[in-house]
Amino acid sequence: MEGHQRNLYLYERFNARVLGVSRDDIMTLKYFTKSLDLTFPLLSNVTAFLGVSMDVQPEGQPIFGRRTVIIDKTGVIRYVRDGSPDFKDILLFLKKLNQEGGKP
Amino acid sequence: MKRKALTILCSMLVMAWLAGCATTEPPKTVPYRLSPQGTVIWEDEFEFIPPPPDWKLLRVEVGENDINFGFMKSDAGGYPSVTSFAYDEEPFGCATKFEQREKEFFKRFLFNAILQFQILEKKKVQVVGGEGLAVTVEGKDPIKKEKVRAKVVFGKRGERVVGFYITQWRPMDGTYDLSAFEIFDKYVASFKFLKKSFYETL
Numbered sequence: 066m067e068g069h070q071r072n073l074y075l076y077e078r079f080n081a082r083v084l085g086v087s088r089d090d091i092m093t094l095k096y097f098t099k100s101l102d103l104t105f106p107l108l109s110n111v112t113a114f115l116g117v118s119m120d121v122q123p124e125g126q127p128i129f130g131r132r133t134v135i136i137d138k139t140g141v142i143r144y145v146r147d148g149s150p151d152f153k154d155i156l157l158f159l160k161k162l163n164q165e166g167g168k169p
Numbered sequence: 170m171k172r173k174a175l176t177i178l179c180s181m182l183v184m185a186w187l188a189g190c191a192t193t194e195p196p197k198t199v200p201y202r203l204s205p206q207g208t209v210i211w212e213d214e215f216e217f218i219p220p221p222p223d224w225k226l227l228r229v230e231v232g233e234n235d236i237n238f239g240f241m242k243s244d245a246g247g248y249p250s251v252t253s254f255a256y257d258e259e260p261f262g263c264a265t266k267f268e269q270r271e272k273e274f275f276k277r278f279l280f281n282a283i284l285q286f287q288i289l290e291k292k293k294v295q296v297v298g299g300e301g302l303a304v305t306v307e308g309k310d311p312i313k314k315e316k317v318r319a320k321v322v323f324g325k326r327g328e329r330v331v332g333f334y335i336t337q338w339r340p341m342d343g344t345y346d347l348s349a350f351e352i353f354d355k356y357v358a359s360f361k362f363l364k365k366s367f368y369e370t371l
Contacts, residue, residue, distance in 0.1 A: 070263040074328065075371060102263055102273055153367055160371055 068152045070103050079159040081135075084108060086115050088128055137162060200238075208359065211238065215256065218359035220352045227253060240356075244346060249315055249338040252349045256360065260323070260332030267302035267323045270330050274321065275306070279336065284308030284317065296324035297331070297360055314341040320350060322357050327369040333357045 069076075069083050076083055085107040087094060094107045108115070116122035116129040123130060133155060135144035144158050201211045209219045220240050227239040239255025262273025275286055290305040301324035309316045315338060322333040335353040337345055 067261070067263055068259070071259065071329065075368065078371070100276070156368075156371055 066103055067101055068150060072152060075156055079163040081159045086110050088113055214363055216361045216363055218355050220356060246343045247340060250343060252337040254335035254353045257332045265328060265330055270323055271302060271304055282310060284310055296322055296357060297362060299325050316341050318345045326362060326366050329368055
């Protein structure tokens with residue numbers, strides 16, 4: 066999350082916006098946001114429908130798997146990677162996408 | 170007889186496989202070289218004056234929020250007497266202003282040790298060709314009877330804040346070796362970027 070926060074000025078440059086989605090409740094996310102000084106939105110999805118739609122909800126577990134998804138301006142998923150985000154890879158992809166005109 | 174021949178054949182195959190592994194292993198490359206001036210050039214990206222030979226090179230696997238390399242030295246005086254320092258491309262926190270970054274950084278610096286830090290000195294410095302901020306702190310753990318003296322120097326690489334830090338651990342009744350901080354200061358003062366960072370090339 067901190068890595069995304071550091072890269073916000075670059076996301077801005079590439080016309081991208083970042084959102085975090087978690088199964089934690091709003092109060093937990095509020096404190097998490099404050100503790101890391103995050104300024105981008107974190108969405109609380111306690112009922113998990115977003116995680117199910119993105120296929121990151123392991124059966125019987127109360128948390129989402131970690132996945133980075135880039136959606137372009139037409140709503141098409143253009144990038145999916147599991148695990149810790151590879152920030153350099155993400156930035157290079159966003160740069161390419163922006164140059165193509167397929168602004169995320 | 171047939172079984173024996175099969176065993177020998179299998180052994181030979183295993184040996185051939187192992188030998189193949191040995192011959193195909195690429196030679197290990199060293200990420201640094203020495204310049205004629207006695208500085209170290211690290212991966213053609215950084216140049217700095219290295220510490221004396223009694224400091225060991227510390228390599229860390231690169232990942233989120235991890236340093237790439239640093240130096241450490243075991244000190245006299247028993248556990249936990251050790252000093253280490255490093256350059257960090259992504260110090261804790263996000264702010265691009267030093268004062269704000271310092272606050273964010275110390276929320277998490279050595280957070281596993283659960284120390285209460287006291288700022289001993291804070292001053293503006295020149296580092297990596299620009300203005301920076303140096304903060305010297307001391308943290309104490311009265312339960313474990315340990316203390317640490319640390320100095321953190323924040324500088325800029327392009328638009329991003331980078332950091333250098335040294336930590337020196339001691340038992341609560343131990344004395345700090347300030348000569349290590351002088352070595353660290355020389356390292357920081359000599360540190361140069363030889364090329365643009367990944368982020369500057371975007």
